[in-house]
Amino acid sequence: MGEGLSVVLDVDPGADERLVGEVWASVGVEAAAGPEGAGEGCASLGTVVARRGGELVGWATLLEPDGRDGEPHVQWALASLEAGLVAGGGAVPVVGEAELAAVEVLVGAAAERARALGHGGVVWSPGMPEVDAVVAGRLGAVVLREEGRDWGVADLAGWSAPGGLPAVRVRRVEEVGEELLEAYARLYAEHAVLHPFEAEWDADDVADFLDTSGVEGVREAPVFDVLEGGVLLAQLPVLVDAGGAAAVGKVVHHGVDAERLAAGIAGCAGSLAGDVPAVRSLVVREFDDAVVAGAAERAGLVVVARWPVYRLGV
DSSP: OOTTEEEEEEOOTTHHHHHHHHHHHHTTOOOOOOOTTTTOSSOEEEEEEEEETTEEEEEEEEEOOOSSSSSOEEEEEEHHHHHHHHHOSOOOOOOOHHHHHHHHHHHHHHHHHHHHTTOSEEEEOOSSHHHHHHHHHHHTOEEEEEEEEEEEESOGGGOOOOTTOOOOEEEEESSOOHHHHHHHHHHHHHHHHTOTTSOOOOHHHHHHHHOOTTOTTEEEOOEEEEEETTEEEEEEEEEEETTSEEEEOOOEESSOOHHHHHHHHHHHHHHHHTOSSOOOEEEEEEOSOHHHHHHHHHTTOEEEEEEEEEEEEO
């Protein structure tokens, strides 16, 4: 396992940034300055760094508990994957046995660091679901909980809305103007109050989030508002790619139950199904949200992907 790897502990809080800079330099790109506010959040408890013959292979940073799981979090990275992202080209990264073994070693070493600090285990969220599932199995980790799920309709042309859904108004907005942003900001702020790991939102934040001008491969980006009696209850921002696959990366809601949100999802799906050129599929991402999960199921969507949080006892 991990033949030829040497693993060392780096306790410098800036180790991640330095290692990223090393990867960027390896592909001839100057590392950009981190975003404003970088470094906020959970503090580093140390970074384990793996090299082979002096060449950087990857690293895993151990972060202090965030208050939800009560144990340190592991975040791993492979230099080859990071370099591929920086270099671009759109190629799907290849993860072979050597990369799997490296991640296994890194997560295991991070767990050893946690044990040395007196913790009973570590948790981590998948960066690459297929990789993490294999590594978790090899290390004997268990699924602690699910951060969320993707709910989908594979064939919108053959889908129809379930009967008995309540009547709500579903408004399709093709271009978000200034007059809507204040209402949207209130909805996003109200949503964040009920989701403690959400950031605070204002109108500028919402405008930035809904601005898809810099997102490659987007054919269209309609926003669907769910209203009742003139009150904005939920929003489903949609991205449709060049192949006609639609995705809602975040459902924002406040004061709506699963039945009415299901009607909103159904209205969104029905509108997309009538698009020309055709929208062939829809995926709605749910972040451990019982209202969204119930609504997606009631609207006839099925789980197409799960996002587990793994725990490895030490």
